[in-house]
Amino acid sequence: LKNVLIVYAHQSSGSFNAAAKDVAVEVLKASGCTVDVSDLYAINFKATATVEDITVGVKDPDCFCYAEETKLAWERNELSSDITKEQCKLKKADLVIFQVFPMYWFSVPAIMKGWIDRVLTLGFAFSPEKCYGEGFFKDKMAMLSFTTGSHQSMFSANAINGDMNITLWPLQNGILHYCGFKVLAPEIFWAPAHVSRSECSTMLNHWRIRLGSLMSEKPLVFPPLDYFEKETGFQLKPEIIEKFATKEYGLAVGVHQGKKVPLNNQIAPNQNFTTSCRT
Amino acid sequence: LKNVLIVYAHQSSGSFNAAAKDVAVEVLKASGCTVDVSDLYAINFKATATVEDITVGVKDPDCFCYAEETKLAWERNELSSDITKEQCKLKKADLVIFQVFPMYWFSVPAIMKGWIDRVLTLGFAFSPEKCYGEGFFKDKMAMLSFTTGSHQSMFSANAINGDMNITLWPLQNGILHYCGFKVLAPEIFWAPAHVSRSECSTMLNHWRIRLGSLMSEKPLVFPPLDYFEKETGFQLKPEIIEKFATKEYGLAVGVHQGKKVPLNNQIAPNQNFTTSCRT
Numbered sequence: 001l002k003n004v005l006i007v008y009a010h011q012s013s014g015s016f017n018a019a020a021k022d023v024a025v026e027v028l029k030a031s032g033c034t035v036d037v038s039d040l041y042a043i044n045f046k047a048t049a050t051v052e053d054i055t056v057g058v059k060d061p062d063c064f065c066y067a068e069e070t071k072l073a074w075e076r077n078e079l080s081s082d083i084t085k086e087q088c089k090l091k092k093a094d095l096v097i098f099q100v101f102p103m104y105w106f107s108v109p110a111i112m113k114g115w116i117d118r119v120l121t122l123g124f125a126f127s128p129e130k131c132y133g134e135g136f137f138k139d140k141m142a143m144l145s146f147t148t149g150s151h152q153s154m155f156s157a158n159a160i161n162g163d164m165n166i167t168l169w170p171l172q173n174g175i176l177h178y179c180g181f182k183v184l185a186p187e188i189f190w191a192p193a194h195v196s197r198s199e200c201s202t203m204l205n206h207w208r209i210r211l212g213s214l215m216s217e218k219p220l221v222f223p224p225l226d227y228f229e230k231e232t233g234f235q236l237k238p239e240i241i242e243k244f245a246t247k248e249y250g251l252a253v254g255v256h257q258g259k260k261v262p263l264n265n266q267i268a269p270n271q272n273f274t275t276s277c278r279t
Numbered sequence: 280l281k282n283v284l285i286v287y288a289h290q291s292s293g294s295f296n297a298a299a300k301d302v303a304v305e306v307l308k309a310s311g312c313t314v315d316v317s318d319l320y321a322i323n324f325k326a327t328a329t330v331e332d333i334t335v336g337v338k339d340p341d342c343f344c345y346a347e348e349t350k351l352a353w354e355r356n357e358l359s360s361d362i363t364k365e366q367c368k369l370k371k372a373d374l375v376i377f378q379v380f381p382m383y384w385f386s387v388p389a390i391m392k393g394w395i396d397r398v399l400t401l402g403f404a405f406s407p408e409k410c411y412g413e414g415f416f417k418d419k420m421a422m423l424s425f426t427t428g429s430h431q432s433m434f435s436a437n438a439i440n441g442d443m444n445i446t447l448w449p450l451q452n453g454i455l456h457y458c459g460f461k462v463l464a465p466e467i468f469w470a471p472a473h474v475s476r477s478e479c480s481t482m483l484n485h486w487r488i489r490l491g492s493l494m495s496e497k498p499l500v501f502p503p504l505d506y507f508e509k510e511t512g513f514q515l516k517p518e519i520i521e522k523f524a525t526k527e528y529g530l531a532v533g534v535h536q537g538k539k540v541p542l543n544n545q546i547a548p549n550q551n552f553t554t555s556c557r558t
Contacts, residue, residue, distance in 0.1 A: 011329060014342035047326035047389040050290060063293035065472075067428075106453030107386055110326040110396050114389035132439060149346075153512030158520070160411060160504070160513035162533015167449045173441060174385030193344075225439070233432030234439035241437070254441015258542075261535055 002033045002215055005093035009040045009100045009112040016147055016192040016200060021099045023204055024145070027211040036089050040111045046082060047114025053080050071122040079121065086119040095215065096142040096181070103148045106167050116175055125179045133225035135180020141219065142176045143184035144168070145207070152190040157261075164188070168266035169253040173222065182219035185268055218269045223251045281312045281494055284372035288319045288379045288391040295426055295471040295479060300378045302483055303424070306490040315368050319390045325361060326393025332359050350401040358400065365398040374494065375421040375460070382427045385446050395454055404458045412504035414459020420498065421455045422463035423447070424486070431469040436540075443467070447545035448532040452501060461498035464547055497548045502530045 006024055010017035021037065028035050038045070049066050051058055054073040058064060073079045079087075090096065100112050107113070120126065130136055148155070155164035168186060176183045187210065189203050228234040236255070250256030253265045262270065285303055289296035300316065307314050317324070328345050330337055333352040337343060352358045358366075369375065379391050386392070399405065409415055427434070434443035447465060455462045466489065468482050507513040515534070529535030532544045541549065 011345060012341070012343040015344075041327070041329065045327075047393060048320070048324075049383075049388060049390070050320065062291070064291040065294075066290060104328075105392075105395050105399070105457075106449035107392065109328060110389045110393035111328070113384070113386065113392045114326060116384050117389050120384070151512050153514060156514070157529070157533075157535050157537050158515045159534070160502075160507045162448060162452060162531065163535060166445055166533045166535075167453065169441060170385035170446045170449060174446065178384075223439075228439045233430050235432060235435070236437045250436070252441065254436075254445045255438070256436050256442060256445075256540055258436050258539060260537060260539055263537075 002094045003092050004028050004033045004035045004095045004097065005089050006035065006037045006097045006099055007040065007112065007115055008037055009109055009115075011041045016189065017099060017101055019204060020145060020147075020187075020189065020207060023208050024097060024099065024211055027208055028214075031212060033215075036093070038086060038089065038115070040115060043082075045111055045115060046118070047111045049114070049117045053083060053118060054078055055080055067122045070118075074121045074123050083118050083121070086115065087121070087124055090119065090125075094140055095184075096140065097145055098143070099145045101147050101149075103146065103150070106161075107171065120175070120179060130180075131178050132180065132222070135178065138180035138182070140181050141184055141215075142181035143186060143214075144171065144176075145187040145189075147189040147192050149193070150191060151194065152188075163261065165253050165261065165264060165266040172220065172266050173252070173254055177222050183222075184214065184217050184219055186266075188267075220266065220268075221252075221270050223255050227251070281373045282371050283307050283312050283314045283374045283376065284368050285314065285316045285376045285378055286319065286391065286394055287316055288388055288394075290320045295468065296378060296380055298483060299424060299426075299466075299468065299486060302487050303376060303378065303490055306487055307493075310491060312494075315372070317365060317368065317394070319394060322361075324390055324394060325397070326390045328393070328396045332362060332397060333357055334359055346401045349397075353400045353402050362397050362400070365394065366400070366403060369398065369404075373419055374463075375419065376424055377422070378424045380426050380428075382425065382429070385440075386450065399454070399458060409459075410457050411459065411501070414457060417459035417461070419460050420463055420494075421460035422465060423450065423455075424466040424468075426468040426471050428472070429470060430473065431467075442540065444532050444540065444543060444545040451499065451545055452531070452533055456501050462501075463493065463496050463498055465545075467546075499545065499547075500531075500549050502534050506530070 006021055008021045012018065025035050025037065051064055054069055056078045058069045059072060070079060098112065100108055126135060150161060153159060154161045157163040172183050187207055192200050227236055227240045229237045244251065248260055249262040250259040253261055285300055287300045291297065304314050304316065330343055333348055335357045337348045338351060349358060377391065379387055405414060429440060432438060433440045436442040451462050466486055471479050506515055506519045508516045523530065527539055528541040529538040532540050
């Protein structure tokens with residue numbers, strides 16, 4: 001039995017995003033999962049990271065540092081209840097699905113960014129010592145499921161919005177993978193507002209079918225933590241650079257090593273680095 | 280005489296970010312600019328994009344679409360006053376500086392994302408027909424000025440956080456350049472929390488000196504709009520692909536064409552594409 005948390009951000013129950021969320025709830029429950037939904041607009045989730053997130057006095061009010069102060073508050077059980085409630089849901093989740101319209105300016109909307117800023121507390125969700133492959137949530141999976149405003153063609157490496165893989169890197173590497181999550185390939189619904197109802201149905205149906213075996217999917221591949229050397233500020237180890245020296249493509253979108261960006265690195269699970277043949 | 284708007288997001292007046300903002304106000308005023316500051320935490324800026332942003336009834340409450348409804352409201356002067364106030368400041372600004380701790384999860388904090396989501400209204404700040412080089416704000420400049428939590432070494436193309444240029448692309452291309460802004464190179468304050476007071480002073484001093492001639496800086500270079508063909512979903516025109524076929528590097532971080540990502544494309548103004556020699 002698996003637990004799924006859907007963090008959902010759309011203002012309207014009549015939206016395509018709502019339909020995508022509903023399909024996920026339905027299919028996952030039918031396959032025996034328990035499903036929790038955090039409907040951020042419905043609960044009027046507070047987006048901004050403020051001193052009020054700490055229920056008791058702060059340590060240094062004159063030079064308030066949100067990360068440090070909330071870490072202390074988390075240790076002392078002094079975080080505001082809306083945060084701890086989400087942290088409880090997150091703790092028991094095996095899979096977290098972020099269901100949104102993230103292409104609100106090439107990222108998630110503010111209310112979801114607020115969930116990320118406030119719920120993923122230092123100490124609870126990450127620490128500089130326990131990040132990426134060693135992150136606290138390494139036994140959990142997470143994924144983005146989102147609609148875009150533009151057609152797929154505009155998000156290619158030859159098009160004006162640029163490669164969608166680049167846009168996804170800060171979200172999937174910098175947030176999800178940073179906390180240790182195994183990141184499943186994103187479910188991208190291309191421009192539902194600009195296509196026919198039947199194309200929308202086709203997209204939802206694809207999602208429905210995928211959901212049936214989501215739990216057994218292979219995650220996206222990120223360079224493992226032990227490729228990097230702590231002493232040099234987490235640079236690739238010389239032997240790793242050497243090992244992949246003749247490869248045409250870099251190891252990941254961000255860790256591209258001055259080489260070509262590996263194709264669909266943030267959209268589809270590649271094969272293992274050592275065996276991959278991405279030409 | 281130039282008008283500058285500083286959109287500022289930090290909770291504490293004792294922070295390094297506050298100092299960076301204060302230096303900007305001081306130097307820009309001394310050089311004859313008028314300076315407006317939107318201190319988002321101080322004014323408790325609403326971050327979430329909700330139906331309350333429209334003062335009169337909405338067109339389609341059952342299937343509320345934020346972008347469309349706020350476009351209508353903007354045309355009819357029916358946006359909430361906190362939004363129109365910011366839009367007035369933005370309208371008269373020649374330069375907008377976003378002063379933040381954006382490496383809140385590899386992006387801007389939710390309160391600033393909220394400013395972006397809510398103030399940059401469809402019709403006012405962009406339209407699908409008037410975007411990028413033809414965007415409404417093409418006579419304005421904008422830039423990011425931010426602190427990081429990690430050292431610079433961790434944001435290289437060989438390091439675990441990945442190339443900072445990749446992280447900046449969605450923000451600088453997808454938000455600033457999308458609205459037409461000429462984007463000045465970002466001012467990055469690397470890990471002020473982890474370096475000595477004197478190194479912090481050095482960084483602030485660098486910023487102070489740069490501010491003196493900020494208005495005459497050359498902006499970052501993005502592929503111009505006429506490189507793309509509207510009919511093919513804004514793909515690069517065949518003749519442009521042909522023209523740059525022998526180049527080792529792609530045109531931009533996102534528009535990398537399956538080639539190497541051009542070095543420091545989002546951090547420093549490159550030379551013109553045709554004459555550049557980036558080896």
